[in-house]
Amino acid sequence: MIAAIVRTAIVSLRRDRGALALSFILPVVFFSIFAVIFGGRRNTTPKVNLLVVDEDNSSASRRLVRGLQQEGSLVVETRPAPVKGAEQPEYTAATAEAAVKTGTAPVAVIIPHGFGQNPISFGPPDANRPQIQLLEDSGDVVAPQVVSGLLQKIAMTALPDVMAEQGSKYIDQFAGGLTHEQRDRIEQSLGYLRQQQDRGARASASGNGRGGILAVTSRAVVGQNKNNPMVSFYAAAIGVMFLLFTASGAAGALLDEAESGTLDRVLSSRVTMTTLMLGKLTFNSLLAFSQLVLMFLWGWAVFRLDFWSHIPGFVVMGVSSAVAVAAFGILLASICRTRAQLGALSTLVILVMSSIGGSMFPRFLMPEAMQKAGLLTINAWAIDGFTKVFWRDEPVSHLWPQLLVLLGIAIVLFGIARKVARRWEFA
Amino acid sequence: MSFPATSSVKAVPPLHIDALEKRFGPVTAVDGITLELRPGECLGLLGPNGAGKSTLIRSIVGRVIPDAGAISIFGARADSPVARSALGWIPQELALYPRLTCRENLRSFGRYHGLRGTALEQAVTRCLGWATLDDRADELVKNLSGGMKRRLNMAAGLIHQPKLVLMDEPTVGVDPQSRNHIFEMIEKLHAAGMSLIYTTHYMEEAERLCDRIAIIDHGEIIALGTHADLVRTTFGSRSQVLARFAGANERIEAWVFERGGHTVNGTAQFTIEHPAEVGALLEASAKAGLELIDVSIRKPNLESVFLQLTGRELRD
Numbered sequence: 165m166i167a168a169i170v171r172t173a174i175v176s177l178r179r180d181r182g183a184l185a186l187s188f189i190l191p192v193v194f195f196s197i198f199a200v201i202f203g204g205r206r207n208t209t210p211k212v213n214l215l216v217v218d219e220d221n222s223s224a225s226r227r228l229v230r231g232l233q234q235e236g237s238l239v240v241e242t243r244p245a246p247v248k249g250a251e252q253p254e255y256t257a258a259t260a261e262a263a264v265k266t267g268t269a270p271v272a273v274i275i276p277h278g279f280g281q282n283p284i285s286f287g288p289p290d291a292n293r294p295q296i297q298l299l300e301d302s303g304d305v306v307a308p309q310v311v312s313g314l315l316q317k318i319a320m321t322a323l324p325d326v327m328a329e330q331g332s333k334y335i336d337q338f339a340g341g342l343t344h345e346q347r348d349r350i351e352q353s354l355g356y357l358r359q360q361q362d363r364g365a366r367a368s369a370s371g372n373g374r375g376g377i378l379a380v381t382s383r384a385v386v387g388q389n390k391n392n393p394m395v396s397f398y399a400a401a402i403g404v405m406f407l408l409f410t411a412s413g414a415a416g417a418l419l420d421e422a423e424s425g426t427l428d429r430v431l432s433s434r435v436t437m438t439t440l441m442l443g444k445l446t447f448n449s450l451l452a453f454s455q456l457v458l459m460f461l462w463g464w465a466v467f468r469l470d471f472w473s474h475i476p477g478f479v480v481m482g483v484s485s486a487v488a489v490a491a492f493g494i495l496l497a498s499i500c501r502t503r504a505q506l507g508a509l510s511t512l513v514i515l516v517m518s519s520i521g522g523s524m525f526p527r528f529l530m531p532e533a534m535q536k537a538g539l540l541t542i543n544a545w546a547i548d549g550f551t552k553v554f555w556r557d558e559p560v561s562h563l564w565p566q567l568l569v570l571l572g573i574a575i576v577l578f579g580i581a582r583k584v585a586r587r588w589e590f591a
Numbered sequence: 592m593s594f595p596a597t598s599s600v601k602a603v604p605p606l607h608i609d610a611l612e613k614r615f616g617p618v619t620a621v622d623g624i625t626l627e628l629r630p631g632e633c634l635g636l637l638g639p640n641g642a643g644k645s646t647l648i649r650s651i652v653g654r655v656i657p658d659a660g661a662i663s664i665f666g667a668r669a670d671s672p673v674a675r676s677a678l679g680w681i682p683q684e685l686a687l688y689p690r691l692t693c694r695e696n697l698r699s700f701g702r703y704h705g706l707r708g709t710a711l712e713q714a715v716t717r718c719l720g721w722a723t724l725d726d727r728a729d730e731l732v733k734n735l736s737g738g739m740k741r742r743l744n745m746a747a748g749l750i751h752q753p754k755l756v757l758m759d760e761p762t763v764g765v766d767p768q769s770r771n772h773i774f775e776m777i778e779k780l781h782a783a784g785m786s787l788i789y790t791t792h793y794m795e796e797a798e799r800l801c802d803r804i805a806i807i808d809h810g811e812i813i814a815l816g817t818h819a820d821l822v823r824t825t826f827g828s829r830s831q832v833l834a835r836f837a838g839a840n841e842r843i844e845a846w847v848f849e850r851g852g853h854t855v856n857g858t859a860q861f862t863i864e865h866p867a868e869v870g871a872l873l874e875a876s877a878k879a880g881l882e883l884i885d886v887s888i889r890k891p892n893l894e895s896v897f898l899q900l901t902g903r904e905l906r907d
Contacts (some may be wrong), residue, residue, distance in 0.1 A: 425684030429747070432652045432680050433703035434672065591615075591655045 182508025190512050197519045200534055211239045211532065212307040215260045215272035218242070220294075222280025224326055228315075231322030232273070235314055241269065261299050261385050265556055267548075270304035270528060271311050273297070283326050284319055284378055295379040301386040303397065303555050304528055312380060319378045325354050386556055395467040397526065400550030403459040404485060404543050405514065405523040407452045411493030412510035414448045418497045419506060422588055437589045441494060441582055448490035449483070456482045469554070476560045477553030484570035485546040491577040492542060498584040517541040545569045603666045605630055605677075605755040605786035606651065611660035613646055613810075620646040621657070622810035628755070633777075633787040635801030637794060637893065639903070643810035644790040645683065648759045651788075652680045664755060676704070679753030681745045683760045689733040693724050693743050696732060697750050704751035718746035721776060738769025745776065755786045762796065774799060794893035804893065808901050818893065825899050826891040832861040832869055833889065837882040846879050853898065860898070862891075 177183055216232060218225050233240045244252040244263070255263065260272040274297040282293055296315065300308040320327065332350045336342045342350070421427040430440060460478060463469035471478070496513070500506040518524055520534055521543025527535050538544040549566030552558040606628035613621040620643045628634050636644045649655040651662055653670030667673035687696050697715040706714055719725050722742035732740060745761055758777070762770045777800055781787060791797055797804050798818050806814040806821070814821050835858055836843045844854045850872070852861040861872060866888055876883060891899075 424689075425682045425686035426688065428649075428652075428654055428684075429680065429682060429686040429700070430703055432654060432675065432678070433700065433751075434675060434705050435703045590653075591649065 180504070182505050185512055186508050190515065193512075193516055197516070197534075200531060211237055212271070212310050213269035214238045214240050214307075214311055215255050215263055215269045216240050216242050217255045217257055217260050217272065217274045219257065219277050220275050220279040224280040224283040224323060225275045227322050228275060228283070228318060231318035232314070234322075235318070237310065238314065244268075257297070264299050264301050264385050266558065266562070267301070267386075267551070267556060270301045270307035272299040273311065273315070274299065283323060284330055293379055295381045298380055298382040299385045300382055302384040303386060303394070303551070304526075306529065308382060312382065315378050315380055329354055395463050395469045396554030397547070397551060399459050399463040399469060400481075400547045400554070401523040401526075401543070403456050404489070404521075404546045405518040407455055407485065407489045408492060408514040408517065408542070409510065410455060411448050411452055411489040412496045412506060412514065413493070414451055415444065415490075415493035415497035416503050416506050418444060418494070418585075418588075419500060419503050423502075427588055431589065437585055438582060441578070441585060444494055445487070445490050445578060448493055449486045452486035452489050453482050456486065474553050474557075477558075477563060478550075480560055480563050480567060481546065481549040481553055484567045484574075485542070485549070487574040488542045488546070488570040488577070491574040491581065495577045495581040495584070498581040498588075518543055520544075522547050542570065542573060545573075604628060604663075605632075605665060606788070607663045608647075608651070609661045611647070611650060611662065612658045613643075613650060613655060614658055619810050621650065623660070624807075624810070624812055625660075626805060626812065626815070628786055628788060629802075630786055631781075631784045632802045633781050633789060633800055635797035635804040636788060636790040636807055637792065637797045637804050637897070638790075638807035639792055642792075642807045644807055645759055646810075647807070648680075648757050648788070648790060651757060652678065676751065677754045679748040679751070679756040681748035681756065681758045681761050683763055685740050685744050687732050687740065687744060687747065690731060692729045692731055693719065693735070694728045696743065696747060700747045701750045706751060714750050714752065718750050721749070721779070722746040723772070736769075738765045738772065741765050741769065741773060742776065745773070749780075753785075755788075756780065757788045757790075759790050760792070761789075762791070762793070794897070798893060806893075806897055806900065808897075808903075813900050814896065821893065821896045822891050825896045826862060827864075829862045829864055829891070830866060831889050831891050831895055832859075832863055832872060832886065834859045834861070834872075834876070834886040835884040836876065837884055843881060846876070846881060850875065853902070855898065860895075862899075863888075 177187070214232065216229055218229050229240070229242070232238055241255070243254045244259075246252060255272070257274045260274065263269060264272050276294040276297065278294040279296065298308055298312060298315075302308075328350075332342070332347075332354075336347075418427070421430070427440075431437060456478075460469060460471050464471035493510075496510050497506055500509055518541075520530075520538045521527070521541030522530075522538055523543045527538050527544060527547075530538070545566050549563050549570070552562055552566070553560075604627050606626070608624055608626040611621050611624045612619070622643070624643075624647060626634075636647065638644050646655055650657050651664070651669060653674070662669040664674035665677050667677070688699065691699065694715055697718050698711060701711045701714050719728050722745060724739060724743060724746070727735065727739060732743065735743065741761060741764075745758070748756065748758075761777075762773050765773065774796070777787070777789070781800070789797070789800055801818075803815065803817055804821060805812045814824065816824065840854075840857065843859065847854050847859040847861075850861065852859050854860070863869065863872070869886065869888060873883060873886065897903075
């Protein structure tokens with residue numbers, strides 16, 4: 165008897181493709197995505213984008229920059245990417261700060277004038293000594309710490325001669341003075357060290373650099389005034405994911421109406437298929453926008469999200485995201501034959517989109533290839549736009565790439581849905 | 592309750608169908624149908640399931656594109672705005688919004704037909720009254736009984752005061768009392784002069800409601816006329832003899848076939864010119880060794896016409 169029940173259930177499952185996909189494909193897809201994100205494939209570990217400004221231009225500062233450039237975990241830029249083939253001027257402290265604010269990189273290193281005269285120190289912090297500045301985007305909690313640690317490490321590995329020289333000065337000062345002969349021999353050794361480094365030899369010191377031999381001060385240039393830094397990110401990230409679910413569910417009304425015959429009756433009136441679908445798109449967009457409003461108001465009321473001073477940007481991003489997800493939902497509904505199919509397909513597609521689009525895990529922590537793949541999702545563009553508004557305090561005029569892409573996605577998806585919906589129009 | 596009479600459009604037939612064909616892959620659903628509806632007439636489309644009735648109706652509504660032929664509604668093309676305004680369609684399915692009330696459903700469909708303001712509210716009130724749903728106007732559709740849903744389904748098809756109404760098996764799945772209620776609603780429309788097409792596979796519905804009946808089978812109209820015309824054309828003045836015999840079916844069927852009759856559900860059916868022929872028939876059965884259980888004579892009906900024309904029962 166139990167075997168009969170099992171057999172019936174197996175046959176039913178085998179014929180329910182949606183349930184099969186949810187049972188067997190979705191877990192494997194999810195496993196693969198998270199395995200890639202969390203370093204299952206080591207060669208795709210994310211690199212930190214770093215902007216470097218060398219105001220000192222001394223031998224020590226140049227070697228420090230070279231050391232940073234040689235770090236495999238960093239992508240170091242000293243000037244913006246060429247525009248129309250024309251090379252751009254090197255970053256200055258001001259332009260680097262602006263670039264961090266706009267999200268070009270999560271952190272910038274400014275090596276100040278006078279750094280080369282006294283690059284490292286073993287003693288207590290000296291307020292008069294020029295200090296390296298780290299300009300951070302506090303939304304990225306990982307990158308500034310990585311760079312800070314690497315700076316200390318590079319001081320050891322790229323500037324051993326400076327360290328030795330500084331050490332000998334301390335001995336000379338605190339151990340009763342060196343003889344001329346000792347000073348000459350130390351100078352010879354330091355000369356040898358410098359020669360080795362000029363030949364590109366890499367020291368193999370393995371210190372973690374956290375001893376603080378370089379004087380570094382950090383300053384958050386993005387999010388420094390935020391009450392709760394990650395709330396705006398998650399309001400957008402989670403909001404967009406649920407918008408997608410809601411939109412596909414709401415668009416499923418089309419399937420219900422087709423099944424009940426209501427769609428036929430509506431189409432036999434003055435209403436055309438295009439009018440009907442535009443009506444559904446409008447309703448689903450309003451529904452999605454209302455959800456976003458609720459989400460951000462909740463963020464304001466409970467998590468002190470600064471909602472009211474960002475209304476114009478919120479409206480631009482909210483409307484464009486809502487229209488895009490509504491069109492996405494209508495496309496899914498028009499592809500599917502039944503509600504059950506829609507449920508399975510939407511769960512599969514939305515969870516995959518959300519995981520690579522940054523709704524579950526910030527995209528800046530993902531491997532580069534996956535960050536690029538994320539740009540194929542509505543989630544990524546919507547989250548990027550909301551981040552510009554709420555995190556970077558950028559003006560509405562800076563939202564045009566996100567606005568254009570989201571509206572473009574909406575138009576393309578709706579156009580495809582309209583074509584697919586011809587099957588409902590006539591037999 | 593008042594619906595507009597169609598006297599002003601008598602010059603143009605409400606519906607003209609010319610050599611209509613529709614195929615779905617290898618299946619021919621409508622096979623060269625030509626038909627004209629007279630103003631104020633109720634025309635029945637009678638045929639078994641799968642005969643092509645619904646495809647024909649959906650072609651008239653513009654929901655199916657024919658492969659050949661033409662349809663005009665009051666002289667306009669089937670899917671034109673003029674035709675859509677003139678046409679009311681009551682589909683076989685309960686094409687309603689279940690989470691809306693009766694009134695909200697009627698308002699929605701009224702708006703889809705371009706009604707607004709007072710005209711819309713008047714139309715809603717009129718349709719609620721016609722369907723005797725005034726006291727349930729603000730009830731959610733999902734909470735209505737099957738019969739009430741059917742009535743509302745019909746009312747939604749009439750919200751824009753069409754001049755021609757297509758009813759696709761409007762009594763499917765309703766109890767006898769509700770069915771009678773629906774018949775009375777249709778009779779009111781008919782009495783008001785509305786042109787109607789009524790599809791069914793129940794001959795008693797067609798007999799009660801329709802002025803003329805088109806019998807459809809395999810996508811073709813195989814007979815068209817009034818009830819009396821169809822019986823007279825098919826049977827003349829002949830009567831039907833229905834007889835049941837005891838014994839092996841094969842032997843009985845062979846003998847019935849040999850005598851020019853049919854066997855339907857164990858009952859032998861013969862057509863005779865005069866009642867006196869019954870005696871000879873019974874004598875022959877006795878000689879063949881068949882044991883008679885009972886015998887009756889009846890005037891042929893639409894069921895008999897269908898059986899005679901197709902060799903099958905209407906509800907096969």
